[in-house]
Amino acid sequence: MTAAAGVPTALYRLRDSAGQLLYVGISSSPASRLGAHRREKAWWPEVDPARTSYEWLPNRPAAARAEVAAIASEAPRYNVADNPAERDAMAARAREVSRQRMANVGTMPEWDAIADDIEAVADPVERARLAGRQLAEVPVMQRALRAVRGAAVREMQAGGLSNAEIARRIGVHRNRVPQLLT
Known part of the structure; x- marks a missing residue:
């Protein structure tokens, strides 16, 4: 197991002002990752930061599994991975x-x-x-x-x-x- 595999990792969900799920992702540093989305993603203006939710998991592999499951079951608008x-x-x-x-x-x-x-x-x-x-x-x-x-x-x-x-x-x-x- 690598050191990164044992780092707590957040599963985050980005929603619009109406509560529609826009994107699901994972990061051990969600503030940095959301900053990257803010700079790089055309859909970012739709995100309502007040509706962002975080679920912390014990490590990246667990978060990655949860992310795949969430994308498959919740069908966020802008996730294309796992589709x-x-x-x-x-x-x-x-x-x-x-x-x-x-x-x-x-x-x-x-x-x-x-x-x-x-x-x-x-x-x-x-x-x-x-x-x-x-x-x-x-x-x-x-x-x-x-x-x-x-x-x-x-x-x-x-x-x-x-x-x-x-x-x-x-x-x-x-x-x-x-x-x-x-």
């Missing part, structure tokens, strides 16, 4: 952009959307693989995808996987795994 139809559509979109390999790299919002789509893939192995493919093919996206890949690797470590097992699953040498975290 197979949405996940498959996003992966197909990312593959299509990769195949096109446009001569013109396009506008940053297009690449930000692709990074968001990959980040929303629930399976960290698939998320790391998709991010790795994009890193190899689209230099403009490297910074965003390195962050997504690093987060996916940290999630696998928090789930108790060794660097050797992570390397095997995502197709890199085990000595490369710590470098993926930067």
Whole structure:
């Protein structure tokens, strides 16, 4: 078990002013995570902070299981992870952009959307693989995808996987795994 696996982690629910569930997520530092949502998510203005709720769980793996269950049973408007139809559509979109390999790299919002789509893939192995493919093919996206890949690797470590097992699953040498975290 990694140290991160034993850290208490919040399952948070974001609602609008009418009480509709907008988003479910987990974080050991929910204030920081909500700050990231505030800066990065187009749907943030719909959130009513007074209606945000937190449920603290003993560790990240327990929180991740609760998150998957909550998303599946409560169907928040803006969660796409753990929704197979949405996940498959996003992966197909990312593959299509990769195949096109446009001569013109396009506008940053297009690449930000692709990074968001990959980040929303629930399976960290698939998320790391998709991010790795994009890193190899689209230099403009490297910074965003390195962050997504690093987060996916940290999630696998928090789930108790060794660097050797992570390397095997995502197709890199085990000595490369710590470098993926930067």
